[in-house]
Amino acid sequence: MNILLTNDDGIDSDGLKQLAETLRKEHTVWISAPDTERSASSHGITIRKDVVFTAVDEQTFSCSGTPADCILFALKGAVPVVPDVVISGINKGYNIGNDIVYSGTVAAARQGAFNGIPSIAVSAAGFFPPFPFREAADFICSHLQELIVLWNKEIILNINIPEEPNGSWEAASLSLLSYGNTLQIRKSEIEPDRVTYSLLGELERIGSAHDESDYRKLQAGIITVSPVSIYPTCHEESIQRLDRHLKQSIRSAGK
Numbered sequence: 379m380n381i382l383l384t385n386d387d388g389i390d391s392d393g394l395k396q397l398a399e400t401l402r403k404e405h406t407v408w409i410s411a412p413d414t415e416r417s418a419s420s421h422g423i424t425i426r427k428d429v430v431f432t433a434v435d436e437q438t439f440s441c442s443g444t445p446a447d448c449i450l451f452a453l454k455g456a457v458p459v460v461p462d463v464v465i466s467g468i469n470k471g472y473n474i475g476n477d478i479v480y481s482g483t484v485a486a487a488r489q490g491a492f493n494g495i496p497s498i499a500v501s502a503a504g505f506f507p508p509f510p511f512r513e514a515a516d517f518i519c520s521h522l523q524e525l526i527v528l529w530n531k532e533i534i535l536n537i538n539i540p541e542e543p544n545g546s547w548e549a550a551s552l553s554l555l556s557y558g559n560t561l562q563i564r565k566s567e568i569e570p571d572r573v574t575y576s577l578l579g580e581l582e583r584i585g586s587a588h589d590e591s592d593y594r595k596l597q598a599g600i601i602t603v604s605p606v607s608i609y610p611t612c613h614e615e616s617i618q619r620l621d622r623h624l625k626q627s628i629r630s631a632g633k
Contacts, residue, residue: 383408385486394468408459412447429451465518471502487534504541525537533606552606
């Protein structure tokens with residue numbers, strides 16, 4: 379099987395290297411990954427400047443663009459293969475709940491799914507090493523065929539690996555995470571008009587954290603698999619309210 383790997387931690391990430399090493403035992407692995415870290419880059423793509431691909435070896439390419447660029451350009455011909463599956467990761471730290479909106483890891487997988495290719499995002503627990511990269515890579519390699527069968531053209535599979543997996547894996551809904559974000563402010567004595575801000579934040583609240591949520595299951599040591607829609611959807615109740623309002627406005631205007 380031809381597998382295209384990417385990430386948002388950069389071409390030199392240990393998670394990417396571990397996943398590639400494990401998958402190469404049974405598959406042909408190609409890599410298109412950012413030349414530097416692009417964490418929290420979401421689904422940005424490059425449209426007003428060139429994107430540069432540099433061959434590291436015959437099947438590995440670093441990309442000057444975003445994680446989504448890595449897949450977008452690779453599938454347009456920058457990488458000489460049409461993959462059977464796209465896998466993004468292994469990310470340093472979870473991508474759970476609404477954090478997936480910001481995630482470059484998830485966005486790269488979404489870009490693969492936009493092109494009708496089975497696509498998987500995989501992330502591992504922790505902010506500092508050691509990360510459970512080996513456990514994550516072994517899980518993906520052992521269950522890859524099952525995961526491809528579970529995929530459909532309207533979703534990606536977002537997978538998270540807990541710090542100490544208990545051997546089980548389950549479907550999970552997304553949590554709603556809320557952060558207490560604050561700004562750290564630094565003023566320059568040399569340039570008084572120049573102010574530097576840094577975003578700081580800690581997890582403050584978890585909503586929808588019932589037993590089926592990714593957050594709760596990961597706390598219990600369960601590997602989570604969340605099928606996530608690749609398309610934005612409109613809120614059905616709000617559509618109906620707007621429709622009623624517009625029809626009422628039209629009737630009132632006609633009187």
